Amino acid sequence: MTEQQIIEACERGDPKAQKWIYNRFAPKMFGVCRRYVKSSADAEDVLIEGFYKVLTKIHQYGGNGSFEGWIRRIIVNEALMFLRKNNPLKNATDLEHIDIVEHQVSVLEALKVQDILKFLHQLPTGYRTVFNLYVIEGYKHREIAEQLGISINTSKSQLILAKKRLRQLLIEQNYVTE
Amino acid sequence: MKEKQDIFKQFKEQADQLEEMPSSKAWERLETRLQGKAQPTTAKIVRFRTWAVAASLLAILSIISILSTFLIQPEERYAEAEIEAITEISASEPLLLSDAPSYDVYNLQQHYRKGKIEEGSATKKLVAAVNYFYNDTKTQVVEETTDSKKEVAVTENIQALTTEPKVNFNWLEGSWKGKIAAGNSVENWQKIDGIFYGEGYLIQQSDTVFMERMKIVNKGKDWFYVLQLDPYSNASVYQLETASPRKIIFASDTQKFPAKVALIRNENGGFSTQLLANKSIELSPTQLDFLTKRNVLLIDRAVRNLVRK
Numbered sequence: 001m002t003e004q005q006i007i008e009a010c011e012r013g014d015p016k017a018q019k020w021i022y023n024r025f026a027p028k029m030f031g032v033c034r035r036y037v038k039s040s041a042d043a044e045d046v047l048i049e050g051f052y053k054v055l056t057k058i059h060q061y062g063g064n065g066s067f068e069g070w071i072r073r074i075i076v077n078e079a080l081m082f083l084r085k086n087n088p089l090k091n092a093t094d095l096e097h098i099d100i101v102e103h104q105v106s107v108l109e110a111l112k113v114q115d116i117l118k119f120l121h122q123l124p125t126g127y128r129t130v131f132n133l134y135v136i137e138g139y140k141h142r143e144i145a146e147q148l149g150i151s152i153n154t155s156k157s158q159l160i161l162a163k164k165r166l167r168q169l170l171i172e173q174n175y176v177t178e
Numbered sequence: 179m180k181e182k183q184d185i186f187k188q189f190k191e192q193a194d195q196l197e198e199m200p201s202s203k204a205w206e207r208l209e210t211r212l213q214g215k216a217q218p219t220t221a222k223i224v225r226f227r228t229w230a231v232a233a234s235l236l237a238i239l240s241i242i243s244i245l246s247t248f249l250i251q252p253e254e255r256y257a258e259a260e261i262e263a264i265t266e267i268s269a270s271e272p273l274l275l276s277d278a279p280s281y282d283v284y285n286l287q288q289h290y291r292k293g294k295i296e297e298g299s300a301t302k303k304l305v306a307a308v309n310y311f312y313n314d315t316k317t318q319v320v321e322e323t324t325d326s327k328k329e330v331a332v333t334e335n336i337q338a339l340t341t342e343p344k345v346n347f348n349w350l351e352g353s354w355k356g357k358i359a360a361g362n363s364v365e366n367w368q369k370i371d372g373i374f375y376g377e378g379y380l381i382q383q384s385d386t387v388f389m390e391r392m393k394i395v396n397k398g399k400d401w402f403y404v405l406q407l408d409p410y411s412n413a414s415v416y417q418l419e420t421a422s423p424r425k426i427i428f429a430s431d432t433q434k435f436p437a438k439v440a441l442i443r444n445e446n447g448g449f450s451t452q453l454l455a456n457k458s459i460e461l462s463p464t465q466l467d468f469l470t471k472r473n474v475l476l477i478d479r480a481v482r483n484l485v486r487k
Contacts, residue, residue, distance in 0.1 A: 031196035
């Protein structure tokens with residue numbers, strides 16, 4: 001069966017097809033949820049809610065772009081919805097005068113997959129969310145601002161601060177040196 | 179510079195490979211959900227366990243709270259489930275507009291109710307919708323009405339204000355427009371099965387949308403105003419406090435802002451929504467005036483910004 005056939009079966013509500021899609025994409029999407037949501041139990045709620053939407057609205061996947069990309073967007077949206085509900089970026093401030101001098105660093109130890117969550121979870125929610133969206137998902141500041149209901153400047157400030165904090169953490173834990 | 183960028187590039191590369199297995203219960207929960215049964219969330223189960231540990235303490239606390247509730251508030255209390263039923267604004271999900279077939283606010287509203295609008299850029303479409311609504315020349319008629327016509331209208335409005343029943347919301351139905359220096363605002367009200375559903379949009383400059391949803395529900399002899407300030411937050415419930423044909427006030431015991439919502443009608447056929455803060459936090463009231471129904475004109479919003487006194 002091709003992916004297209006499985007998608008079609010899923011559109012008809014075939015439970016086997018639904019499970020196939022879940023098994024195929026859940027580990028990766030749970031990784032996405034974990035990057036945004038600190039608590040594992042909450043991340044799982046986001047995953048389930050996200051997959052519920054994926055599987056019940058699969059007819060809306062028009063075949064434009066990759067199927068995985070489509071699922072990922074839904075999961076990211078779901079994570080953002082969770083964050084907005086529970087930890088809104090209300091207190092995020094725009095920084096007028098921010099030190100944007102980005103010091104050079106030398107890499108001492110290569111980052112590994114298992115390090116990612118360790119570092120991301122040390123960031124405040126606002127930093128982590130914007131960093132995830134900009135650096136990892138590749139969203140533009142305009143899109144982030146729209147998604148999070150914040151201004152473009154806030155998005156930019158949060159990213160700068162996130163990078164600054166991450167660099168600091170990486171230095172402290174001997175991954176890089178100035 | 180090169181090395182500096184590499185560290186975040188590395189971050190992205192590693193993050194893209196990140197995979198983690200959800201618990202085996204996750205699929206079971208999803209499957210149950212797909213079969214249409216409600217399930218408690220993992221987070222809720224965990225919270226419940228924590229609660230169980232603190233049960234004895236809670237029992238004492240709840241006895242105290244129940245006692246104080248009866249002592250302070252002798253009037254009828256509503257069961258949690260009833261309040262929940264009132265709070266639920268509609269069955270549809272948070273508004274995420276994308277493939278709205280038309281920019282007409284009414285159409286958007288219909289599609290949104292039917293749950294047909296799901297993903298994509300909410301803001302852009304909504305801004306376009308509201309701006310379209312504003313620029314629709316057919317609705318801009320009041321400017322051309324003569325003074326004598328206005329007088330007749332005012333007399334009729336005053337008569338309506340004195341003769342209509344005190345608790346009456348039928349006048350709310352329709353599309354209301356507000357105009358402020360920073361942009362446009364629209365409030366739509368519609369009565370469906372005895373419940374009044376409202377939606378408010380505020381467009382500032384050309385790209386910021388503030389959206390709120392409202393509901394006015396009748397339960398027995400009581401009326402409730404339900405306010406959801408953004409699609410992602412929980413709704414708050416306000417109970418009818420005082421009513422006159424001119425002014426209806428809803429109040430909440432638990433909300434700090436707004437602690438009260440007042441609907442004030444004026445003799446020109448318009449109305450204002452006033453949001454009042456709890457006395458403990460010194461916030462000046464927010465007022466949004468909708469002077470004309472289906473007409474753009476003369477809207478003056480007295481105080482919108484939550485400026486601390």
